[in-house]
Ligand code: OGA
C-alpha cells in the first residue's frame with residue numbers, strides 16, 4: 001500500500017496556514033536583491049535559497065526556486081532565517097511549531113500501527129530533525145518540456161505539505177500519475193523513506209512529482225520531518241519475523257542523507273542501496 005493522504009481537522013489554525021502561504025508569496029515577490037544574499041548551490045547548506053536541485057550536477061533543471069531552512073530546535077535556527085519580509089520569522093516560527101505538534105501526533109499513531117508503544121518513533125528519531133521548504137514554481141510557458149519537481153520519494157520520515165489552491169502535486173499509483181487536488185486547509189501527508197525502512201516495507205514511501213502550470217505560479221510548503229543525523233535506523237523488531245525477513249540493513253541516518261545529497265535529480269530513490277540482498 002502506498003501512503004499519501006490528505007488530512008483535515010488537523011488542529012493547525014487556518015489563519016496560520018493562510019498567513020504562512022501569504023508570507024511565502026511575499027518572499028518570492030520581493031525584489032531579487034532581497035533573496036540573493038541567501039543563494040547557495042551546496043545541498044549541505046542548511047539555510048539557503050536555490051533553484052532546481054543541484055545546479056552543479058544535474059543536466060535536467062526543474063522549474064522551481066526554493067527557500068529551505070531547518071526548524072527544530074527552533075531557538076537554534078530561527079536567527080538564521082530570512083530577515084525579510086519583516087514578519088517571516090514570526091509567522092514561519094509559529095507555523096513550524098504547529099507542524100511539529102501535528103507530526104508528533106502522527107508519529108504516535110504510526111508507532112501504534114507498527115505494534116509498538118506510541119513513543120516508539122519519537123524515541124528512535126533521537127533529537128529529531130525538521131526542515132521546511134518553500135517551493136515557488138513560476139508559471140511555465142511550456143509545461144510539457146519541464147517538471148516542477150522530478151519524480152522522487154522524500155528522504156526523511158514523514159512529509160506534511162500545504163499547497164494552497166493551485167494543483168501540481170502528483171503521486172504514482174498503480175503505475176499512473178494521479179493529481180493530488182488541493183482541498184482547502186488540508187495537509188498532504190506522505191510517508192517518506194525512513195518510515196518505509198522502520199516499518200520493514202509495510203508503509204510505502206510515496207513516489208511523487210510536481211508539474212508546472214502555464215497560467216499560475218504555484219507555492220507549496222513541505223515540512224520534512226525525521227530522525228537526527230546521529231541516529232541508527234533499521235526495521236522495527238515488531239515488523240520482522242520468519243515470513244517477513246528484514247528488508248533493510250541498519251545504518252546511520254547520516255549515511256543515508258550523504259547518499260541523498262549527492263544523488264542528483266535523475267535518481268528517484270536511494271532506498272535500494274540500503275536493501276538486504278536476499279538470495280533465492
Ligand atoms: C518536494 C516535493 C511537491 C510539491 O519538495 O519534495 O515533492 O507539490 N514537492 O511542491
Ligand code: NI
Pocket residue numbers: 152153154208
Ligand atoms: Ni517531495
